Amino acid sequence: MNGKTLSRRDFLRMSALTAAGTALTACARPTPEATEAPAVEEPATEAPAAEAPAPAEAANVVMMHQRNELSEDEEAQFEADYPGVTIELIEGDDNAFLARIAAGSPVDLRRTQAPAVPQFLNRELTYDLTPYFETSDVLKIDDLAPANAYYMANSPTAIGEGNIYGMCKDWSPDFTLWAFTDAFEEAGVDLPDDTTVLTYAEVADLAEKLTVFEGERIARWGYAYADGWIDRIWMSLLDEVGQSLYAEDYSSIKLTSNDDLKAMAQYFFDLASNNFVANPLNPSTSWIGDDFARGLVGVIQYGYWFGGMAESDVTAGKVVMLPAPTWSGKRLDRTITATGMFMVSKTEVPDAAWQVFEWYNGKEPAEARAASGWGVPALKSMYDLMPNETEFEQQKRRVLQDEIDLETPPMQFNPYIGAEVVAQTWNLYLEQALSGDMTLDELLATVEEEVNVAIQEGLERTE
């Protein structure tokens, strides 16, 4: 020690440097073990031996899920029914999920949605559950609702049939409409019959008539759709006309070379520029479901699940479910979320994890979900559990059944990019286009270029 004391200036300098340095630590890659992840014991494309799974031994199953979808009481009930197997529920998003894998402490079960499945398959993060399904008395393959096809695949680019890597907890045909009858009455517009299939052009017409302007202020938006899923909507509409959003091998997105897609983009752009929907220049501070429940939206496009929350103090008794509209006349209505669960390929307790998986998707929690009316059950045998008592419930069921009968096959999402890349890029630049700083063609070209870069990066990592 040289006896020199730390001056105030030195202290300030050190404090500033420390504070600046700490800013970077938050986004550092997780732990040194990140580069030493254990080898994949069960690659996704290699199924475990096709024989009856042995009863699970004592194990702790780590489940990355949402607490509001598995109560502590249900968890306790499971542990009482399955002695020796415990559930450790962790809440977290895909980044937390990947961080745990990189750190060498993967979870055993993970909540996900259909658009993420191809990428997880591509990166060999999913465990082949086919042998378990083949021998299960609870989750029978014949009983699986069609939306579960999102979790079946022969390869990451061949979703729909093949090995089973997971299943949805519930699902909905997601393109149905919900009308707020007061909005129709106030606008002097006839409410469509719930057996009439509207075209998207008619929906735009309704959107215009139902939108209420008061000076510069928008008192009610005529229409609302999930703009965070715009690519999924385009994919479904393109499917109607036999087109695809991506090249055949999923190595690029096609936005500028596809006239059908351009027409669809123009449609949604016009809705936004006319303020018939919430948009970046005239945003909603909440989310569209809440706006509808507050009576601020005339027609909203959401699946059957939305029926569980469509009625509020404002909208109770004033909501009607309508069939999915059509772009070209060909009727389709598919789920674009199929929220569910898969087993992680690196799990060390697959048998115990399967017990949790089977129980969650086929026993009491699944029955409770089915009876709640917040989605169509993932098992056809549970369809009858959906609520069907009140007039509103019966009306929903009638419309829903027609949509289920369409038997719309699943869509193939791109396995080389994250589920939000396309929609996030579109929405990022939409503000500039709406402000007149770029044309729609330039917007599409920019999104195409950025998404294609992301796809190429994904391809390079898996080559």
Next chain:
Amino acid sequence: MANNQQAEGQRGARWRKSARGRKSARARRRTISFYLFIAPWLLGFVLLSVVPLCIGFFTSLTNYDGFDPADSKFVGLDNYTRAFSDDRMFLSLSRTLLWAAINTPLWLVVTFCMALVLNQKGIKGRGFLRTLYYVPSIVPIVGVVWIWKIILDNNFGLLNAIISIFRPGTAIPFMSQYALQSLSVIALWTGLGSGMVIFLAGLQDIPEELIEAAQIDGANALQLFRHVTLPIMTPIIFFQLVLGLISAFQQLVLPMLLAPGQEAGGWNPPRGSYLYMIHAYRQLFIYQRYGYSTALLWLLFIVIMALTLMVFRTARYWVFYEVEIEGGGQP
């Protein structure tokens, strides 16, 4: 006599040597104690800051995407050069510079003025007011944002509703076109308490005798402020300036939570509040570019470091220290 002197000299030398030895042992013990005391912090700093920083830097040299690290490749400085052809990076950097230029001085001036007012002895309920102004700083940030969304909403907000009393149908786009200005107001509101408390502490540390001496010399309130309060407070202002600047560049949560369109995971801050950290966050969590995102953060670190050093360079011209400091500074 000479022998006695020689013997005394030898005794003195032994004593001095022994004293030096005792001093040296005491110094060693003090050194050991010092390091033992700071060891917990030092360990935490190394393990939780230095190591992650190093890993973060290494990540910035790869194309890691959050999946299997074995799939990632070393790409050298590609991620850094990529940033210079990224238009959105430049947009976000320019917005951040503007944000820092607006927000930091505004916060400094307002919190300093509030501290000056609340430091006056004649104010009734001074303690209550100090607590009241500190409340926004302890409200959870999500709650803060929701309060302000209710106030600032373009179509259904309280502020537009009040303006509509005088000009019906007003819908000033606070949440979109004026997003950065709105953000500044919210940040100022949430930062009032923390800034004010630091300044108050500094004001209360001003020696009474200096003020009394100035008053005896006939200084009025303005002169007292100009020649006593302000110079003594400059180290505090300097400290607040540096921290305010750094936190302005690190701003992420406020614009993120204030962004509209949060359904379906689709939050999108308007261009006005598209700050640098938002861009880095999106690159990491939307596009899965862990390597590029960490490179962006290192570049931000360099920018912050450069600005901080610039501020330090100016300090000698305006920061008043009460004592002479080795190597510069005013007396």
